Amino acid sequence: MKSVSIVTVNFNQPQVTEDLLKSLEVVNTYPDLEIIVVDNASKVNPVPNWQRTYKDIKFVRSEVNTGFAGGNNIGIREATGEYLFLINNDTEVTADLITRLVNTMEANPKIGLISPKIHYFDHPGMLQYTGYTPMNYYTARNACIGQFEEDKGQYDSLSGVTGYVHGAAMMVRRQALEKAGGMAENYFLYYEELDWCERIRKAGYEIHVDLSALIYHKESVSVGKRTALKEFFMNRNRILFIRKNAPGPTFFIFCCYFLATVVPRNLIHYIKNKEFSFIAVFIKAITWHFTNKADSDNLGFPLTR
Incomplete structure (x- = not known):
């Protein structure tokens, strides 16, 4: 039986995290677990x-909000398992989830990262994720397969290699982690798990989805409220991902596409919806790249708890 370290990050959601811990205690049937919870500078320290x-x-408290990647990296450094299963604190497991993922990883040593099928917690039977299509590096676009569809098993045959894992639930092989390193913390929010997949692929491993394994995610089906922070990092990191992972000529073509298509479209959208404050945020997300290297730890956005 291979040892598995569960890593999850809490930020101002103690009850949600406790629901996950209860799920791991009551529902999960995998015996050899180490559970690590990182509190990412919550206003009230629950540790x-x-x-x-x-x-x-094992509980670890960070006095600084290090973002999704940073919080998980803190947990990764504490983990001792042969496999590490990084799951959002707003997920709940199914009984044989971890067993199925470990068995799949054991059967194929080429797998570096793997995600299970994801259903929306509040809509059991509705798919959130069954894999990702490959990235179009000229537009920085790809698609989540099956999202919002009723699960009738129509994608189960897609188990195997996929474009990317889903950040809500991803199991990594320790050997792959040691070769590729942890997630890049300068993304802070969004695109960090996609970048991690690229580096693990470059280290010689495959990215898989196992659709016989299931986890529930409490993320809302409705589109969440757009904020300045989200608008900044979604746009800055979209550019950063291509900048880090695409060849120079491809990045140049992407920049031409972004300036000719995305910039006018977004500006028109902001004006039409009277979201005038987002214009400066959007421009700041773009100009960050003129003054910062791709590996810069300058996030470019003031963070508040």
């Missing part, structure tokens, strides 16, 4: 109470 309640779980 002391958790340490008194959950004696067998």
